[in-house]
Amino acid sequence: MQRKILMTDCADERGLIAKITSVCFKHQLNIIKNSEFVDNLQQRFFMRTELEGEFHEEQLLADLQEVLPQKNQMRLIDAGRKRVVVLVTKEAHCLGDLLMKAYYGALDVEIAAVIGNYETLASLAGKFDVPFHFVSHEGLTREEHEQALLHQISPYQPDYVVLAKFMRVLTPGFVKQYPNRIINIHHSFLPAFIGANPYRQAWERGVKIIGATAHFVNDSLDEGPIIKQDVIPVDHNYSAEDMAKAGRDVEKSVLSRALALVVNNQVVVNGNKTLVFK
Amino acid sequence: MQRKILMTDCADERGLIAKITSVCFKHQLNIIKNSEFVDNLQQRFFMRTELEGEFHEEQLLADLQEVLPQKNQMRLIDAGRKRVVVLVTKEAHCLGDLLMKAYYGALDVEIAAVIGNYETLASLAGKFDVPFHFVSHEGLTREEHEQALLHQISPYQPDYVVLAKFMRVLTPGFVKQYPNRIINIHHSFLPAFIGANPYRQAWERGVKIIGATAHFVNDSLDEGPIIKQDVIPVDHNYSAEDMAKAGRDVEKSVLSRALALVVNNQVVVNGNKTLVFK
Amino acid sequence: MQRKILMTDCADERGLIAKITSVCFKHQLNIIKNSEFVDNLQQRFFMRTELEGEFHEEQLLADLQEVLPQKNQMRLIDAGRKRVVVLVTKEAHCLGDLLMKAYYGALDVEIAAVIGNYETLASLAGKFDVPFHFVSHEGLTREEHEQALLHQISPYQPDYVVLAKFMRVLTPGFVKQYPNRIINIHHSFLPAFIGANPYRQAWERGVKIIGATAHFVNDSLDEGPIIKQDVIPVDHNYSAEDMAKAGRDVEKSVLSRALALVVNNQVVVNGNKTLVFK
Amino acid sequence: MQRKILMTDCADERGLIAKITSVCFKHQLNIIKNSEFVDNLQQRFFMRTELEGEFHEEQLLADLQEVLPQKNQMRLIDAGRKRVVVLVTKEAHCLGDLLMKAYYGALDVEIAAVIGNYETLASLAGKFDVPFHFVSHEGLTREEHEQALLHQISPYQPDYVVLAKFMRVLTPGFVKQYPNRIINIHHSFLPAFIGANPYRQAWERGVKIIGATAHFVNDSLDEGPIIKQDVIPVDHNYSAEDMAKAGRDVEKSVLSRALALVVNNQVVVNGNKTLVFK
Structure with missing residues (x-):
């Protein structure tokens, strides 16, 4: 059966x-x-x-x-478990949530490896016995760095590549290796605050709600098909840093839930949008 | 076609x-x-x-x-428009929202009549050219009052009877006339705060969220299949009356959205629960 | 006292x-x-x-x-009741909610008059015995139309001017007559989808959440200090029109709640932001 | 300074x-x-x-x-960092979130120790270099078990004791050792579904929203002052187990945010309620 x-x-x-x-x-x-x-x-x-x-x-x-x-x-x-490779930079919260959930069976994925352009999160991956590869971007062109990343990723033959606060823009050359299979978490309620430092942008605009968006990555920055979004209320007492701190919980929850939908085969890409079946 | x-x-x-x-x-x-x-x-x-x-x-x-x-x-x-009769007592907000939406086509219903056990809302129904019947419960047994209500309701042959803050408990004898066709709005997040004065109960318990529940009416008070629920945050600055005031917006929105689902034939009763199809 | x-x-x-x-x-x-x-x-x-x-x-x-x-x-x-003039175009839902709430005391305002650049909503204002003035923009320059509006508004000496889906951009000349006293409802979660037809923009982008924003009007379109925002989830089953329909409930609720905060003297403008005191 | x-x-x-x-x-x-x-x-x-x-x-x-x-x-x-002892049974998600946040500075606490009535989570505490004490309840009366717990807890002189899915009811004798200093996460939107197996209760009742509640523990089960609550929507597609799974994310987020408020000295107990200052 x-x-x-x-x-x-x-x-x-x-x-x-x-x-x-x-x-x-x-x-x-x-x-x-x-x-x-x-x-x-x-x-x-x-x-x-x-x-x-x-x-x-x-x-x-x-x-x-x-x-x-x-x-x-x-x-x-x-219908079974999917294999993912997670790319990170320095922030721990999204990776930590994925590792915890994979480890305790709350997410039907095997995290085959974590790859960071900084070494910061090596110890976190290690706590959960997941291999960590440090692939620095320093001294490399963008293309060279992406080649180095692909060199580490491809042997794992991942079903999906998850960008868990990976703070580098990927080129079309990289993206086409994993079409509709790269999932990113953007720390704003897209399409508000595209680009860098969205919490500062949100704070400067004085919004009363902040959010996060998980989406497939395509060739345009922050423009790929949206899988999941969520928001939380903020008020004038929040500094930009307070917003970032509060937002991290939303980021990790949105990314985890988006990944759960994807690995459960509930998400279909239709042009620049997704269908998310119940 | x-x-x-x-x-x-x-x-x-x-x-x-x-x-x-x-x-x-x-x-x-x-x-x-x-x-x-x-x-x-x-x-x-x-x-x-x-x-x-x-x-x-x-x-x-x-x-x-x-x-x-x-x-x-x-x-x-x-798939067409449904006919409803709305029962009310004194509070205007739910009825007002239904009348506005029916009048401007935001809800695919014809409000055939409004029936109140007080005369308070006669003028509101009148503003939207909907017949209002005053059926006082005073001096009547519960059964006599329900007979009087049915006498007014049945000629309209409604698809659904909507209790828009009708503050009377209905007996099984009444309910069985319209099985799974009576929709009530309860001013709490059921099953919390069943019964009278839920906002005061909520205030006394010190909850941080209040809500409203639209449900089909069956023989047990506040126990019928739930169609829709929604909530809003509150804090210690809210008095019981502030909660009631804030809650009214949730009540009217939950009732209207529940009715929209029902008249759009998206709701199926399965035992004491509902299925709500997209 | x-x-x-x-x-x-x-x-x-x-x-x-x-x-x-x-x-x-x-x-x-x-x-x-x-x-x-x-x-x-x-x-x-x-x-x-x-x-x-x-x-x-x-x-x-x-x-x-x-x-x-x-x-x-x-x-x-x-601390008492404030007087407002409401500007509208053709959509009834926001005006209807304000009229209902003012009439039944759910909002501490006197709606002194409704002014429309179409006659569509004259009958709605009439239902609640509020004067309606029809000030067409046809055949007038923007400045002439605004002069005509001011001519109708100013005798009422309103504390606030509420744009309840008034689909015209106001010039700085108009805005400076009521500095930080004009409240607008924008049908998107600003700053996402500034400008025309935000629900279509939202549908095209494939967002999973839509919203509405109430803000004071300043010289830049959709850029004034935000008072209140709220959102609701949507999914791929929603057409742009479905989003607009669902969004109307958010619009009216956000506008009413923003106005309640303002007339209760809880909102202070600080540069291009608001402080909203509890 | x-x-x-x-x-x-x-x-x-x-x-x-x-x-x-x-x-x-x-x-x-x-x-x-x-x-x-x-x-x-x-x-x-x-x-x-x-x-x-x-x-x-x-x-x-x-x-x-x-x-x-x-x-x-x-x-x-x-205003500085607070010391907490965390009590657990077998479920990892709340403890994991607290450990991650304490480790990476997202929560201003020092987790002095984790104590479990099962050994299940010893390895999780170990990953973050936090001492774990196994205090089995087997073969002990409730009072003996609580004495054993207190014996382990008290040397740490915790500011707060956090029950992170500790599935044992505490007696007044234990509670009075840490008045208004024991924080529990209950896996329902209290006061709905008090007691055992709230997700099954929620599923049986057919609710459309589920939630979690963080509260101080007093002498009555699930009756202490509520600090924080949050909810998520569910629908008829959710089994009781699906609700439990979805609910775990809410539980951990509510507990972490409640603890953040408490250790930031924003929470004051007023009778059986809390004031939560901004």
């Missing part, structure tokens, strides 16, 4: 739910949960079908191909 | 989604949105299927009956 | 609380509530002192002047 | 702010922040005054005694 997720993403037409679920039924697979979404503007159909049973994967995909309007419009994903 | 909602509620078995959506496909109906839920404990299957097209209703239901495990397990509901 | 608010705003120095409250004590005034804030960057001291008793206003202010570092650094404000 | 907090709690009378702050001024102390609250029902005055300067503590307290209506109504507290 296995559990797999069938992800369909194809041109919309009438009858798709019936066709796809009928194939699953014919294969004697039990549908644990089925969620669909139609993007009416793009005329595009998305469905997440959580299946349980004995899979004859090749035959299943072939049978599905026959009923779908186009070829190769679906993926069958194992 | 019509739009209808097919609501299925039956014993769970494999293949139900395929069977039901195949019947819809055969009828050339377009599925706008499909949501399902399986109650594993009760082995019960629920599905909400929003359909568009030309309906041959009798044939459709007959065809569906054939594929379902039991008879009469589904309903086909028109 | 009267109640007044003493608002102090002066250069910071040691002993100010002692000096000011000692003067109040000498005048046998009871301090109901005292709140202070020091802006360390600007070296500026702010205090809100809610006083009760018999006021000898001239003498009190003279005595206070003597202990303060500079002249004319405080104001004594009556 | 030192920083101390003056906490006043006395019968209310006119002029207290002036009197107390004048004494501070006479002592050339700078008031960093001053917050007061009057409990009108109890006729009780509370004030928190954050002071900076050179303290002549004995003289200051003597001078203050002279102006206060009763003797011994104030405390002068050092």
Whole structure:
């Protein structure tokens, strides 16, 4: 008895739910949960079908191909644990939360390695017996540094790369190695306060709410598809540093919850947005 | 071209989604949105299927009956505007919000009438050209008063009866006239502070958050299936009256949003709980 | 027995609380509530002192002047009801909430008049017996239209001018007539989505939370001191129109709560920010 | 240059702010922040005054005694780091968050020791070089177990005892050793779901929001003064276990934030409630 997720993403037409679920039924697979979404503007159909049973994967995909309007419009994903590599700089809170959750089973991930452009967090990774690689950016061009990072990351064959307060902008060259598989936490309620020092920006603007945003990374800084956002109230008693301090709890919680959605195969990228299925 | 909602509620078995959506496909109906839920404990299957097209209703239901495990397990509901009767006592905020929203099309309901056990809100109903009936409880037994209420309500043949701060407990005799069709707003975050004067109870307990709960009414006071809840923060500066004042905004918003979900056919009762489909 | 608010705003120095409250004590005034804030960057001291008793206003202010570092650094404000004029365009929800709350005493304001650049909401104002003036912008320059607005507003001598979804940008010439006395509701979580059609912008960006912002109006569009913000979650099922619909409830609640804070004399402008005292 | 907090709690009378702050001024102390609250029902005055300067503590307290209506109504507290002992059972999330925050300076506490009635979390404490004591309850009466706990706790002379998912009820005999100094996290939005297994209770009731409550422990289970509460939305897709899992993030965040308020001397107990000063 296995559990797999069938992800369909194809041109919309009438009858798709019936066709796809009928194939699953014919294969004697039990549908644990089925969620669909139609993007009416793009005329595009998305469905997440959580299946349980004995899979004859090749035959299943072939049978599905026959009923779908186009070829190769679906993926069958194992429901199990995902492997991630975490990139960090100096701040401990997001990494600490991920390590704790992975260690105690609150997040279905294996943290294969932590890579830092500073050595600061080596000891934290060590506490949880996770390998840490120090890849300094000093004296390197951006491209050289990214090559060095990729050199460390790729042997781990991660399902996802998580930027847990990694304070470096990544180039398109890096990003295309892991399309829609790099998750970043930005310390503001995007698109407010794009770029550097968002808490100072928030403080200067006098906002009454601050937030954090987890998103997939694409080629434009802070512009990738948003997965999860959350906010907390602040008031005039907060200095910029108080906001940063209060914001850290939101950052770590938003990143962890976004990663949970992603590794649970609930998130689908649709252009520059995400669908997050229940 | 019509739009209808097919609501299925039956014993769970494999293949139900395929069977039901195949019947819809055969009828050339377009599925706008499909949501399902399986109650594993009760082995019960629920599905909400929003359909568009030309309906041959009798044939459709007959065809569906054939594929379902039991008879009469589904309903086909028109997607249009619902008719409601609102019961009130003296407080204006919930009624005002419903009247405003109905009048300006923000809520897909026709408020057929407002009935009060005091005359206080007659003028408010009048501002929006809604008939108001004054049905005093004075000098009447509870049963006599409810008979008088039913006498006023039933000619309107409401889809739902909304208790918008109606400060009277209803007997099972009344409730069974409108099973799962009476919606109440309770001014607390249930099940905290059941019963009278919840804001005073909240103030006495020194809670830091207060809330409101919209629920279907069943035979036990404040015990019916919860549709919607929301909360707001309070602090030690709030008196019980300040809490009540702040809470009124939550009450009206929770009641309006619960009613929107209900009239949009997104809410299904499952025992003493609700399923709220997106 | 009267109640007044003493608002102090002066250069910071040691002993100010002692000096000011000692003067109040000498005048046998009871301090109901005292709140202070020091802006360390600007070296500026702010205090809100809610006083009760018999006021000898001239003498009190003279005595206070003597202990303060500079002249004319405080104001004594009556705690009573404030008079507002509301400017609208076509959307009813914010105006409706203000009218309901003013009518039923949930907001301590007298709505002296409603002025619209369309006639759409005349009937709504009429329901609550509030005068409505139609001041069309058609065929007028921006300056001419603002002159026409001021001509209608100024006879009412409002304490505050409330822009309840007034969809026109005001020029500095207008704004300076009511410095820090014009309150606007912007339908986004500022500074995200400044300018036109924020819900469409939010939908296009794929945000997971939307919000509204009430702020004082200054010379730059959507840049004035923020008084209150609130947000609600949305997901991929929301169209831009669904977001707008859901957002309206936040808009009206944020505007009403901001106005409540302002008329209760809890809000002080400090540069481009507000202090909001409890 | 030192920083101390003056906490006043006395019968209310006119002029207290002036009197107390004048004494501070006479002592050339700078008031960093001053917050007061009057409990009108109890006729009780509370004030928190954050002071900076050179303290002549004995003289200051003597001078203050002279102006206060009763003797011994104030405390002068050092603003520095507090020492805590944490009691746990088997769940790691709250302890992990406290250890991370203490270790990285996000919480101004020294965790002197962790004590568990199971050995489960010894390794977690060890990761952060915090002593762990295993004090099993097996084979002991409740009183004997509490004596064993006190025997381990008291040598550390903690300012506060934190129950980080310590799943044992404490007797009044234990509680009176640390009056208003024991902080518990309860995994529900109190007073909803008092007692055992609140997530199952919440799931059975079908609530749409779950929460957590940090409170001081007094003699009645789950009845002590509430310090902080927070909530998150859930829906019908959540099993009781899903609620528990989602709730853990709220629990740890509520406990950490409550502890931050307490060690920052912002929390004052007033009967069975707390005042939480900004």
